[in-house]
């Protein structure tokens with residue numbers, strides 16, 4: 001315990017030294033590079049971008065308690081947490097399924113935040129039914145040649161590498177002919193066409209492969225055994241600690257409670273609109289329930305007391321919470337929440353409106369709410385199909 | 386009171402459908418939005434709508450209208466809602482225009498209404514001052530002295546205020562925020578000294594403006610009425626908006642239904658999944674509730690029923706509820722496709738949000754309904 005206290009002191013000193021006030025804004029997308037760069041480097045030097053990874057792969061080698069303490073300290077001051085497809089999805093998957101060579105090659109750049117990854121799972125005809133995917137890879141000596149299309153690929157236009165599901169056996173049952181491959185995006189056979197979203201951004205893209213190449217050394221798991229690896233990765237994608245932090249697209253400048261207070265106004269110490277007040281309280285209680293349940297899930301797992309896998313309810317309840325939170329904000333802002341851009345609205349209002357729009361996706365990406373509920377019914381509750 | 390359309394109304398609907406199919410695909414609205422068009426709608430089309438008699442549906446023959454009712458205007462608006470036509474029927478006809486029409490000011494009626502009916506003059510109404518709908522909360526003042534009013538204040542969300550030639554300003558001659566007494570509706574020329582108009586860009590691609598009034602002087606002959614007039618105008622406009630948003634909701638529903646019947650996953654149409662089927666059934670029920678109560682509100686106004694205000698608030702509450710449910714489900718059931726700007730369903734989703742909030746959201750109208758019912 002004394003060690004942990006000392007460690008927290010160390011973290012606070014680190015934050016004081018490396019995280020200037022103007023950087024303490026949460027996980028925002030619009031932090032200027034000259035501000036973010038030194039922070040990323042300082043974190044990477046300590047292995048604290050991926051604190052719980054082994055040091056030989058660029059991690060911090062911290063145990064669970066120290067990792068949690070570090071995250072808590074960072075969160076307390078709203079220091080940006082560097083999270084990416086690499087840190088939260090591919091990395092943990094490689095730690096489990098990767099070869100030693102793959103770990104060395106790919107985990108270190110992820111832990112330094114120097115290589116950006118994207119996720120090539122969904123295709124136009126294969127969203128919820130991911131295992132029906134048609135994008136193909138054929139062996140050519142030491143390489144794979146990839147042909148086909150992916151869609152909704154977040155960050156594809158900025159990614160250096162892609163982790164991609166491809167069909168390598170067309171005769172096998174659909175789950176048994178899929179491989180999990182890694183290959184670079186910057187090569188002749190890859191074309192990226194960004195798609196605009198309803199919030200006006202273009203975070204995701206269509207990606208076309210026409211003879212793109214990857215090394216067989218970058219096949220993760222056995223050939224035709226990619227579905228198992230993919231399922232594990234999806235588990236990482238769907239896991240949540242239950243904090244909303246604004247949902248997809250990162251933190252807003254202002255917390256939801258502060259925003260609502262300002263829009264609605266306070267009278268005698270309470271929100272001036274009783275309906276909004278009750279909804280906000282219900283929402284905040286829901287958020288607590290989710291956070292505590294996810295914590296309990298982790299504690300039960302460690303204590304070997306798992307009855308039913310309660311972590312499975314995290315993704316869809318998190319999505320509902322994030323969406324509901326933004327709905328309340330919109331209702332609080334009224335017509336001032338209808339602005340798209342420019343004059344007549346405060347920056348906080350415009351930001352909220354865009355967040356409201358983009359968070360509609362939180363119940364879609366990573367498996368829709370319907371799919372989460374199907375999984376729960378089948379795998380967790382054992383209901384007949 | 387009929388809950389079905391009359392022969393004449395069916396004919397009107399057919400004309401509207403044909404005209405809009407020929408002239409106003411959803412793409413027109415999308416293009417206007419993408420081009421950031423300065424007007425925000427198509428003036429030539431507005432003129433044609435006027436020629437078809439739509440602009441003058443409520444006006445007397447003497448003022449160039451056809452003296453039909455809100456039910457007829459509702460038929461047209463519903464069809465406009467289905468194709469997201471951004472023409473200023475709500476702002477110009479139902480808010481600004483109706484404030485003149487329903488006033489007792491014959492001189493102003495004679496000056497304004499015929500020009501409105503031909504599509505040559507555009508009106509708007511400047512009421513709201515904060516984001517939250519509260520019609521009596523007006524702080525804008527109108528000080529009377531020597532036969533004229535001097536107006537000072539700031540108005541928000543003035544629909545189509547950026548192109549209006551004249552704006553009906555709701556101001557206060559006495560009392561304080563929240564008082565129903567002391568409100569006055571005054572007709573102000575958009576180019577009068579002291580009026581500054583700032584166009585705002587909205588999520589539904591429509592247009593609104595913030596309007597600042599600084600020492601704006603108008604003669605006493607520009608007085609249209611008080612809070613009674615405001616209430617009548619808002620009731621009619623709200624019922625009409627309910628009709629328009631029902632059209633948008635219905636179209637979003639139909640498109641989603643078509644998607645459920647078309648999109649395949651797991652080797653079957655996604656409409657096969659019971660999880661979606663049941664929700665489609667719920668959407669259908671909300672939509673049809675909304676249609677019934679909207680039709681009731683239109684005829685309550687046309688028939689001058691005593692409970693028209695209740696009927697209107699009930700309609701807006703239910704239409705907002707249906708719009709919210711169906712808008713959200715439309716995106717969710719379209720999956721990733723629903724999140725793309727390229728797919729039209731997002732345009733419907735955004736318009737439904739704006740309509741839901743405009744002229745009072747469901748909570749506002751539920752509260753008003755309760756007050757009117759005495760509880």
Ligand SMILES: Cc1cc2nc3c(=O)[nH]c(=O)nc-3n(C[C@H](O)[C@H](O)[C@H](O)COP(=O)(O)OP(=O)(O)OC[C@H]3O[C@@H](n4cnc5c(N)ncnc54)[C@H](O)[C@@H]3O)c2cc1C
Pocket residue numbers: 118119120121122123124125126127128129151152153154155204361364365366367368369370371374648649650651655658660661717718719720721722724
């Ligand atoms: C913002 C955003 C970012 C994304 N980023 C990525 C990314 O980086 N990489 C990537 O690979 N993918 C990404 N996706 C894609 C995402 O994983 C898919 O959109 C999602 O899995 C749904 O697939 P779909 O869009 O094809 O919808 P569909 O599968 O066609 O679903 C349509 C509707 O049918 C419902 N449905 C489908 N099957 C069933 C069933 N069995 N029972 C009940 N209902 C069902 C769905 O829930 C949905 O409501 C992203 C999506 C979004 C919106």
